[in-house]
Amino acid sequence: MNTRIYSIASNTFREAVRDRVLYNLIAFAGLLSGAAILVGQISIDIEKLVVINLGLTAVSLFGVVIAIFIGIGLVSKEIEKRTLYTVLSRPVRRWEFIVGKFFGLAGTLAVNTFCMAIGVFGALLYVAHRFAGADSLIFVALYFIVLQFLIICSLALLFSSFSSPLLSAVFAFSLYVIGSFADDLRGFATLAQGVTRWIATGTAYLVPNFSALNVISSVAHQQPISGQLILHNTLYALFYTAMALSGAVLIFDRRNLK
Amino acid sequence: MAAIEILGLEKTYMVGFWRKRPKRALQPLHLAVEDGEIFGFLGPNGAGKTTTLKMLMGLVFPTAGTARILGKEWTDPEVKAQIGFLPEQPYFYDYLTAHELLDYYGQLSGVPGKDRRVRVEEVLERVALTDIKGVQLRKFSKGMLQRVGIAQAILHKPKLVFFDEPMSGLDPLGRREVRDLMLQLQQEGTTVFFSTHILSDAETLCDRVAIIHQGELRGVGAVEELTGSVEGKIEVVWQGTQVPPSIKALGAECHVTGETVRGVISANQQDAAIDALRRERLRLIAITPLRTSLESYFVEKLQHSQTTAGTTA
Numbered sequence: 428m429n430t431r432i433y434s435i436a437s438n439t440f441r442e443a444v445r446d447r448v449l450y451n452l453i454a455f456a457g458l459l460s461g462a463a464i465l466v467g468q469i470s471i472d473i474e475k476l477v478v479i480n481l482g483l484t485a486v487s488l489f490g491v492v493i494a495i496f497i498g499i500g501l502v503s504k505e506i507e508k509r510t511l512y513t514v515l516s517r518p519v520r521r522w523e524f525i526v527g528k529f530f531g532l533a534g535t536l537a538v539n540t541f542c543m544a545i546g547v548f549g550a551l552l553y554v555a556h557r558f559a560g561a562d563s564l565i566f567v568a569l570y571f572i573v574l575q576f577l578i579i580c581s582l583a584l585l586f587s588s589f590s591s592p593l594l595s596a597v598f599a600f601s602l603y604v605i606g607s608f609a610d611d612l613r614g615f616a617t618l619a620q621g622v623t624r625w626i627a628t629g630t631a632y633l634v635p636n637f638s639a640l641n642v643i644s645s646v647a648h649q650q651p652i653s654g655q656l657i658l659h660n661t662l663y664a665l666f667y668t669a670m671a672l673s674g675a676v677l678i679f680d681r682r683n684l685k
Numbered sequence: 686m687a688a689i690e691i692l693g694l695e696k697t698y699m700v701g702f703w704r705k706r707p708k709r710a711l712q713p714l715h716l717a718v719e720d721g722e723i724f725g726f727l728g729p730n731g732a733g734k735t736t737t738l739k740m741l742m743g744l745v746f747p748t749a750g751t752a753r754i755l756g757k758e759w760t761d762p763e764v765k766a767q768i769g770f771l772p773e774q775p776y777f778y779d780y781l782t783a784h785e786l787l788d789y790y791g792q793l794s795g796v797p798g799k800d801r802r803v804r805v806e807e808v809l810e811r812v813a814l815t816d817i818k819g820v821q822l823r824k825f826s827k828g829m830l831q832r833v834g835i836a837q838a839i840l841h842k843p844k845l846v847f848f849d850e851p852m853s854g855l856d857p858l859g860r861r862e863v864r865d866l867m868l869q870l871q872q873e874g875t876t877v878f879f880s881t882h883i884l885s886d887a888e889t890l891c892d893r894v895a896i897i898h899q900g901e902l903r904g905v906g907a908v909e910e911l912t913g914s915v916e917g918k919i920e921v922v923w924q925g926t927q928v929p930p931s932i933k934a935l936g937a938e939c940h941v942t943g944e945t946v947r948g949v950i951s952a953n954q955q956d957a958a959i960d961a962l963r964r965e966r967l968r969l970i971a972i973t974p975l976r977t978s979l980e981s982y983f984v985e986k987l988q989h990s991q992t993t994a995g996t997t998a
Contacts, residue, residue, distance in 0.1 A: 430792060430795070431792070431793055434789060434792040434793055435793075438778070438781075438789055441780070441781075442778065442780055445780035445781075446780060508776050509772060509774075509775070509776050510776060510777060510778055511744075512739075512742070512744060512770070512772040512775075513770065513772065513775065513777070513790065513834075513837055514793060515742070515743060515744060516742040516743070516744070516765065516768070516770035516772075517765055517766070517790065517793045517794050518762045518763070518765040518766045518793070518794065518795060519765075519793050520762065681746070683698075683744075683745045683746055684739065684744040684745060685698075685739075685745065
């Protein structure tokens with residue numbers, strides 16, 4: 428990574444920390460501790476399943492909300508507040524700014540996920556008293572969650588490069604919801620006829636396939652995850668992220684900063 | 686060598702809901718700024734000064750034209766390492782301290798780590814912010830932010846600095862400090878290009894100025910040329926509180942200010958005026974050729990353009 432991208436990424440991370448974004452971890456810790464205690468008291472034999480499901484879903488949702496709400500302001504806020512002027516008047520290329528911002532946000536989310544993962548394992552230990560070999564599957568689910576975050580960060584940046592924060596939030600959140608049902612959309616496309624089929628198929632392949640990246644239920648039921656799925660999901664997420672970031676760069680490269 | 690050569694830069698924005706109505710922000714602009722000079726870019730609000738600066742900084746893309754900065758294409762990233770920019774009413778990352786912000790900008794400008802630490806301390810001292818270098822910028826006043834803005838613009842020892850309304854928001858003392866700083870920069874060999882609508886600052890500081898109005902260049906030249914003497918007129922200043930009839934008889938236009946009287950008369954009446962003051966036993970303070978102020982020149986250029994526009998309409 429070149430120095431300028433690293434500097435922009437570090438500054439983005441610092442902004443998130445100083446703006447107390449990571450305070451969400453306190454809410455997360457509270458939620459998970461409460462749930463673990465409650466589940467331990469009311470569930471019989473399925474404590475682990477409930478804790479893993481609840482914990483990983485919370486990690487995913489907290490991260491998505493942070494990714495969208497920070498991501499949508501990454502470019503537009505800098506334009507609006509004119510902080511960008513003193514950055515781009517230096518030997519910083521516009522693509523470096525976008526990529527730096529992306530890595531900064533991705534880094535913030537990675538740290539966030541790491542801290543929340545400790546919480547999940549803590550809650551698991553509380554209800555199960557010891558770890559089992561199958562619990563290592565949680566790492567795969569967490570890895571897929573991070574892949575989801577990369578896609579959402581890049582989409583939020585893409586929208587932020589041309590629209591207002593409010594519209595960007597609407598677009599990004601809509602895509603997240605639609606993408607979470609991508610498999611259902613593909614199923615619907617196979618059943619539809621004519622133009623509807625074309626539109627449904629096109630949409631299904633265009634929106635990010637978050638349902639393929641969601642293995643929380645399988646992990647909670649201790650079902651194995653194939654290496655092939657890990658490879659496919661990794662390549663898919665990286666490709667989708669690269670495409671969305673390229674779009675953001677192409678748009679931002681032509682934008683007049685009035 | 687010209688530090689800046691602007692070769693027909695122009696900007697037209699497409700406005701309206703469908704972005705189909707053209708609005709010209711800057712007519713084709715041709716301008717050269719020599720190396721080492723302090724150049725003032727003058728014009729009323731909305732004249733096109735900031736648009737020009739933003740185009741030179743690569744923040745806004747021109748509709749047509751090009752520019753060369755320090756002998757290279759203005760889009761060349763190498764150029765940006767040698768220029769500094771202070772935007773109008775600057776706003777910075779307010780979660781950072783002044784020290785952190787300057788360190789960040791130093792990194793972006795490619796200043797190596799060891800030099801950067803020294804340079805940050807130097808510029809903080811230069812803009813008198815050393816005592817509060819550890820305070821977050823959200824607690825800074827407007828004037829202090831302007832100082833930070835100047836510090837970040839000169840941090841990497843640029844050969845050319847662009848200041849957009851550098852005196853904006855500063856108290857008289859602050860304005861004087863900025864003026865002194867600009868003169869120091871010039872002495873150090875830095876070219877200073879600054880936009881302003883405060884004419885007294887431009888008159889005090891600038892080697893040359895350009896006047897822009899409604900996106901069109903109205904005049905450019907050395908301050909001495911533009912504020913040149915008015916042919917055949919002199920200004921006589923003497924101590925007193927009244928204008929003697931013998932001076933009035935010479936057709937003088939006089940103004941009494943406290944214990945001083947200023948009179949403007951024809952140059953060929955100079956000897957007669959001196960004789961009259963001697964007869965009245967009044968103390969002569971000065972006789973100087975009458976000069977137009979930059980303000981008069983500026984107003985004349987603006988009025989001329991309005992008259993032309995009115996005639997055309």
